[in-house]
Amino acid sequence: MAAHGSSATADELLSSPWDVVVIGGGNAALASAMSAHDQGARVLVLERSDVTFRGGNSRHTRNIRCVHNSADAYNTGAYTFDELWKDLCSVGSGPSDEELADLTVRESESVTGWMAERGALFQPPLAGTLHLGRTNRFFLGGGKALLNNYYRTLRKRQIPVVYEATVEELVFDGDRCTELVVNHAGRRHSLRAAAVIAAAGGFEGNIEWLAKYWGDAARNFHIRGPRHNDGLILRALLDAGARTAGEERGFHAVAVDARSPKFDGGIATRLDCIPFGVVLNNRQERFYDEGQDIWPKRYAIWGRNISQQPDQIAYCFWDSKVQGQFLPPMYGVYSAPTIEGVASQMGTDPARSAATIAQYNAGVPEGAPQRFNPAHLDALATTGVTPPKTNWAQRLDSPPYYGIAMRPGITFTYMGVGVDRQARVQREDGSAFANVFAAGEIMSGNILSSGYMAGFGMTIGTVWGRIAGKEAAQNALR
Ligand SMILES: Cc1cc2nc3c(=O)[nH]c(=O)nc-3n(C[C@H](O)[C@H](O)[C@H](O)COP(=O)(O)OP(=O)(O)OC[C@H]3O[C@@H](n4cnc5c(N)ncnc54)[C@H](O)[C@@H]3O)c2cc1C
Structure with a gap:
């Protein structure tokens, strides 16, 4: 299956202009797509993987960490803003950008309800080696089932997804992305979108990039997620002048x-x-x-x-x-x-x-x-x-x-692009790109520059996917 959620062919989908194009097919991408669609935008999702392996690192996940003020069917007790904030501050050197980290923790409180409205299912708290039953909610069936449910929602909403579609280049005119060069089935397409959301994950799948920091040792690393997360989009944004966020050579492993x-x-x-x-x-x-x-x-x-x-x-x-x-x-x-x-x-x-x-x-x-x-x-x-x-x-x-x-x-890398409160990708000179937004691992360095807290990758992806989708749609429809 090359495309889903539409009766149009992949070639047709890749030749028409869109309000919002989302790069990626993991949690942050799908949250972005649903959020942009909530605003009335016409959205296209480009996933590099085939259908079987769709969903990036997100398909390997099990849980999400969010603020909740009492016990419920899915958590054994309360986990307040103050406690989550304190936990976040004790990771590595603490939040990279306090304002964006504060926003993430605040927004997390409404995230699980938002997810459930869009198809997510959760399971009762687990006992076990990770002791996370109070703080984290577990996905019924794990991340793979979560993403299958989201893809089903996209299909119902007729949000098309093109699989095996690799965004190879982003073309800029000043601060505006004017074109995405997409390779699909060996053919290159020039795609136009009023707004673009980069949700293409980290660069942990790129052994050559890791070897820049780790030398030959990198060749002995195993990568826990897909080879597709090779940082192609991160590289394209950095080459276009995006500011970096997060420790450059750092990774979770x-x-x-x-x-x-x-x-x-x-x-x-x-x-x-x-x-x-x-x-x-x-x-x-x-x-x-x-x-x-x-x-x-x-x-x-x-x-x-x-x-x-x-x-x-x-x-x-x-x-x-x-x-x-x-x-x-x-x-x-x-x-x-x-x-x-x-x-x-x-x-x-x-x-x-x-x-x-x-x-x-x-x-x-x-x-x-x-x-x-x-x-x-x-x-x-x-x-x-x-x-x-x-x-x-x-x-x-x-x-x-x-x-x-x-x-x-290696689970994921830390370095990504800087964003502002609207998830707009920032440039080195402090301004933001006019129509480029980011969500998920590709911008998680704004929240934590190093270190990690179990379940918070999915929180960052969902919170910032929701923001990026809304802002990109409003930007496109203005
Ligand atoms: C084994 C494992 C277990 C984990 N468990 C948890 C957990 O329980 N809870 C938690 O919070 N976090 C967990 N994490 C971390 C979590 O997976 C990430 O924080 C999160 O999935 C990042 O989501 P994302 O959407 O940003 O990236 P991803 O889910 O990695 O998605 C990136 C997407 O971009 C696509 N892509 C890449 N390049 C291109 C391109 N050029 N063109 C088009 N598409 C492209 C990929 O195919 C993929 O679909 C785990 C990670 C691993 C590896």
């Missing part, structure tokens, strides 16, 4: 199974074994405190940790005492009666791995299994071992032993 696909492994390849295990690099050395903090707070540090190790690979070992205390890895684990056996299955030096683990074991206090408490920071720490393990430090002494090889899994 977690530890993923080294066997996961290079792109699009999604949520299922993430590994949760680290706090209860021992992690070695491929020189068979420990390099970071595995028990630094409870997992939801620390899991995102491990993508970066592993990316800084030789060959960007690390090996987690644990024993039968903690097996079953965390989500099992999707592709199964390596297991053997000895540490050497597990190490050799994983392809790392058996004798040196066993020696490092013996050294670590010597630093674990007596009586550790009695003091071990997986539910809390238990202060069960090693002594005389560098680096220390400061919580959940038990000996690896109860076979069978288990292990898994890990790679950095």
